[in-house]
Amino acid sequence: MTSAVIQFIGSIRLAVPLLIVIGSILIGATFYEAEVGSSVVQQEIYKSPWFGALMFFLAVNLSVSTLLRYPWKGARKVGFAIAHWGLVVIIAGSAAVIHLSVEGMLLARTDGGPVSTLRVEGDFLEIATSDQVIEQASLFIKDDGTVVPNQLGQLSLLGYTNHAIKTVHFTEGATVPNSAVKLSLHSDRMGQTLERWLAIAPRSYSSMDIGPAELQIQKVHSDQELQQALTIPSQEASAPWGTLNFSLANKTQVIDVKSGLNQPVVIEDIECIIKDFWPDFRLDGNGKPETVTQQLRNPALQLELSMGDVSERWFIFGNPEFEPIRTQISGDRPLDIKFSYTISANTQPDAFFRVLVDPEDNLYYVAKSSKGVKTGSLALGTAVTPGWADFSITLDEYIPQARVERDVVPLPDGAEGGEPALQVATADGEMAWVPWGEPTTIETTTGDWYIAFSPKLMQLPFALKLNDFIVERNEGSESVAMWTSLVTLMEPMTGELSERRVWMNHPTWFKGWKIAQASWNPGDLAQSTLQVKREPWWVTGLTWLGSLMVTIGVATMFYGRAVAKKLKFMGEILGPSEREENLEETVTAIPILSFFSSR
Numbered sequence: 195m196t197s198a199v200i201q202f203i204g205s206i207r208l209a210v211p212l213l214i215v216i217g218s219i220l221i222g223a224t225f226y227e228a229e230v231g232s233s234v235v236q237q238e239i240y241k242s243p244w245f246g247a248l249m250f251f252l253a254v255n256l257s258v259s260t261l262l263r264y265p266w267k268g269a270r271k272v273g274f275a276i277a278h279w280g281l282v283v284i285i286a287g288s289a290a291v292i293h294l295s296v297e298g299m300l301l302a303r304t305d306g307g308p309v310s311t312l313r314v315e316g317d318f319l320e321i322a323t324s325d326q327v328i329e330q331a332s333l334f335i336k337d338d339g340t341v342v343p344n345q346l347g348q349l350s351l352l353g354y355t356n357h358a359i360k361t362v363h364f365t366e367g368a369t370v371p372n373s374a375v376k377l378s379l380h381s382d383r384m385g386q387t388l389e390r391w392l393a394i395a396p397r398s399y400s401s402m403d404i405g406p407a408e409l410q411i412q413k414v415h416s417d418q419e420l421q422q423a424l425t426i427p428s429q430e431a432s433a434p435w436g437t438l439n440f441s442l443a444n445k446t447q448v449i450d451v452k453s454g455l456n457q458p459v460v461i462e463d464i465e466c467i468i469k470d471f472w473p474d475f476r477l478d479g480n481g482k483p484e485t486v487t488q489q490l491r492n493p494a495l496q497l498e499l500s501m502g503d504v505s506e507r508w509f510i511f512g513n514p515e516f517e518p519i520r521t522q523i524s525g526d527r528p529l530d531i532k533f534s535y536t537i538s539a540n541t542q543p544d545a546f547f548r549v550l551v552d553p554e555d556n557l558y559y560v561a562k563s564s565k566g567v568k569t570g571s572l573a574l575g576t577a578v579t580p581g582w583a584d585f586s587i588t589l590d591e592y593i594p595q596a597r598v599e600r601d602v603v604p605l606p607d608g609a610e611g612g613e614p615a616l617q618v619a620t621a622d623g624e625m626a627w628v629p630w631g632e633p634t635t636i637e638t639t640t641g642d643w644y645i646a647f648s649p650k651l652m653q654l655p656f657a658l659k660l661n662d663f664i665v666e667r668n669e670g671s672e673s674v675a676m677w678t679s680l681v682t683l684m685e686p687m688t689g690e691l692s693e694r695r696v697w698m699n700h701p702t703w704f705k706g707w708k709i710a711q712a713s714w715n716p717g718d719l720a721q722s723t724l725q726v727k728r729e730p731w732w733v734t735g736l737t738w739l740g741s742l743m744v745t746i747g748v749a750t751m752f753y754g755r756a757v758a759k760k761l762k763f764m765g766e767i768l769g770p771s772e773r774e775e776n777l778e779e780t781v782t783a784i785p786i787l788s789f790f791s792s793r
Contacts, residue, residue: 223235237334237342246289272750273747279743280745284736295727299725302658302659303720308659309659317648318651319346320646339354350619359611359613364597368595369595375411377588384583392549395598438451439533447461454468467498472484472485472495474487492512495508505523563582658683661681663679663719680695683704706731
């Protein structure tokens with residue numbers, strides 16, 4: 195019975211189904227990887243226990259099949275044995291590569307210092323409870339938001355999202371007065387309802403831009419101040435964008451900015467054009483001018499001046515504390531001209547809804563729209579129509595002494611933006627979203643939980659400094675031909691420094707680590723992403739040894755007998771008699787490589 199089992203384990207009847215199953219899995223994994231990425235395939239297939247078990251059974255089948263044919267005499271048997279043992283070595287080496295190698299991404303910048311922290315695959319979770327129990331685990335997040343593992347100690351890991359935002363709500367319990375209100379804005383025409391919190395503190399919640407209007411809350415300290423706040427002064431409209439004064443020698447000229455936009459003005463042969471106007475000036479991420487809102491909060495002008503071959507560009511600000519910015523476009527001498535920009539900056543938007551809190555904590559409102567101004571008292575559950583289309587505003591909640599509670603909430607499906615977050619639940623049912631890379635405390639009836647959801651990092655034994663990042667383009671076009679990272683590698687223990695060049699398909703090695711160019715950011719050439727990888731030397735040795743053994747084994751099967759005839763001293767091993775060769779034909783074919791035995 196035992197002999198029959200061993201014969202089956204080493205038989206081709208077991209080998210063929212194993213090979214069919216493994217081959218089918220590998221083919222399917224190739225297509226699956228194109229959809230979900232290599233990290234998912236690694237975790238769900240190649241590093242899974244069931245796939246490891248299949249490869250182990252294959253290695254056992256090869257080993258037993260080879261041992262059953264001992265003694266290995268004759269070219270074919272010797273070749274079979276060497277090739278089979280080589281395949282076993284390759285399987286062992288592949289398993290070691292999958293489970294023992296280290297690989298990650300290193301982000302370096304030319305304007306930053308040396309970096310030595312490697313971002314490896316996966317995420318890391320650490321929890322600590324009030325009784326000082328600390329637990330840690332590596333996490334794997336699937337594409338559908340499933341978290342593996344789904345439990346760490348008494349903490350349940352419910353799900354994951356790439357799109358969560360930070361918000362706040364207010365609860366009672368502050369020790370100092372801090373009025374907060376929750377408003378509902380509803381529109382039947384647009385079919386939506388918005389809920390927004392306003393509070394005196396923090397200051398960022400005292401006003402909120404909602405697009406066509408602004409929500410505000412203000413504390414007044416006397417009846418006189420309340421009456422002033424309920425009265426909206428009329429606005430001067432004669433020069434809403436202000437006036438620009440030109441001064442040249444003894445001549446001056448005043449221009450209304452709005453009516454004079456893009457209209458050339460000539461003073462003593464100097465032509466001046468107001469090219470642009472920004473009500474609320476700022477520079478965007480690319481350093482280009484833009485306006486944050488349409489309110490006159492930080493007005494600015496762009497001017498272009500020219501006289502002959504001299505031209506200049508000016509930026510002039512309504513805030514007198516900001517000096518003008520002057521740029522010489524052409525010519526080698528500056529124009530002798532002065533400007534002054536006069537504007538009454540209005541910090542109030544054209545449309546707003548302002549909640550006023552008097553000294554007795556009574557609430558009033560001021561609503562401004564294109565239809566006029568409305569004022570009155572504000573009561574819970576009472577709807578107010580501010581005059582913005584068909585919007586109505588209702589006071590849902592009022593807290594005189596409000597405490598800030600910060601929340602992380604996921605955006606609806608299909609929404610863009612936000613940050614990664616992990617949804618968890620404590621043992622007593624408290625649920626929360628934990629933002630990625632930001633430690634969070636969850637208060638429960640049994641005590642506080644400290645939870646940190648962060649990237650999985652590894653400290654390298656060396657540091658890397660990005661000196662320069664070079665992008666080479668094809669001649670006569672803007673298409674990219676190559677990008678190269680010039681780096682300095684630093685070994686802190688010995689102080690060794692090594693200058694290296696890394697570019698696509700041309701990695702470098704340092705202290706047993708392979709460093710390769712992974713990606714780059716076309717919008718930020720001061721940044722480079724490098725792939726850093728290491729596997730133990732003996733793992734690489736196993737792979738090479740197994741490949742060499744398979745090659746030698748196959749060569750021995752095909753050419754061993756012919757070589758043995760020429761090398762008489764090998765005859766007994768590789769050159770058996772004709773009778774022995776015929777006896778070999780009656781032996782059960784060895785799995786996998788048995789087809790080489792056919793003549």
